[in-house]
Amino acid sequence: MSDKHLWTKEREIDFFTKSLKIGTPEQLFYVTKDGKYYAYWPKNYKGVKTTLQSRNAFIGAYTEKWAQEILNPIAKELNAHAVRNVVCEELELIKGSPADVAICKTNSIFQEPEDIIAIFEVKMSIVWNWELLKNSEFSLKCLGDYRTHQGNPGLLRSDTMLKAIGKSISVRIASLKSAKIPIIILGNTPITRSYYTKVDNLKNYGIIQGFWSLNPKPLDNNGENIKSTEQEGFMRFDSYSEF
DNA sequence: TTCTTTATGACCGGATCGCG
DNA sequence: CGCGATCCGGTCATAAAGAA
Numbered sequence: 001m002s003d004k005h006l007w008t009k010e011r012e013i014d015f016f017t018k019s020l021k022i023g024t025p026e027q028l029f030y031v032t033k034d035g036k037y038y039a040y041w042p043k044n045y046k047g048v049k050t051t052l053q054s055r056n057a058f059i060g061a062y063t064e065k066w067a068q069e070i071l072n073p074i075a076k077e078l079n080a081h082a083v084r085n086v087v088c089e090e091l092e093l094i095k096g097s098p099a100d101v102a103i104c105k106t107n108s109i110f111q112e113p114e115d116i117i118a119i120f121e122v123k124m125s126i127v128w129n130w131e132l133l134k135n136s137e138f139s140l141k142c143l144g145d146y147r148t149h150q151g152n153p154g155l156l157r158s159d160t161m162l163k164a165i166g167k168s169i170s171v172r173i174a175s176l177k178s179a180k181i182p183i184i185i186l187g188n189t190p191i192t193r194s195y196y197t198k199v200d201n202l203k204n205y206g207i208i209q210g211f212w213s214l215n216p217k218p219l220d221n222n223g224e225n226i227k228s229t230e231q232e233g234f235m236r237f238d239s240y241s242e243f
Numbered sequence: 244t245t246c247t248t249t250a251t252g253a254c255c256g257g258a259t260c261g262c263g
Numbered sequence: 264c265g266c267g268a269t270c271c272g273g274t275c276a277t278a279a280a281g282a283a
Binding site: 040041050051052053055056057058059060061097123125126150151152153154157159160163 | 252253254255256257258
């Protein structure tokens, strides 16, 4: 399923379809005053709004699992495993704040620095806006890309970037043994212009080897969006083979 | 000891503010 | 007005602290 394709609208439909089996529509969508179910508040929405929090854990778990599945074939080629929630005390990756996904020589949650080949931090959101239609069955209607709603998904949020940078530095300074382990941030959105030179510098300094977006077409109607920064600190991948 | 309460932090998105 | 940076917050999981 996720072996051929990167992040697309179909992923988000799949997320909502699967999540609706274990959660309620009210946990996953905003309800407007006229009874419509929206993933995000549209930009032109007027009226009383709330901030949905109950979806956060769902999307976090889904994207980390998806990232693990997409990395696993690559890990296999290296004769290794893509493992979720990796704990490595020496790198300050503890139970409450593990590595989202890591490629490791052994298939265990607990790892020694020597056995970790690469660390991946997953920072992905719902990118498009969706309306849940309740007919006989549930169906989902795409209302537009992230320019049309009020949310700021994934790596477009500055504090998401700061969080990723902070955690990576935490690993780097926890132990010298992290020095040889690449750290990659996986997202499904572009990054803002204000981080272009920063991600390149982070790469050149050897702190974070890349901010990679796995969303080939984050904008509808062929909207302009960045392919990569000058030094490739940020890169957008357009196909699985390229990835 | 065992049960209950409080504290902490991760998750991600809206609100607000400042700046052009 | 629009954008980005920062701040705030609901929910959940876990753990520490307190009560019985």
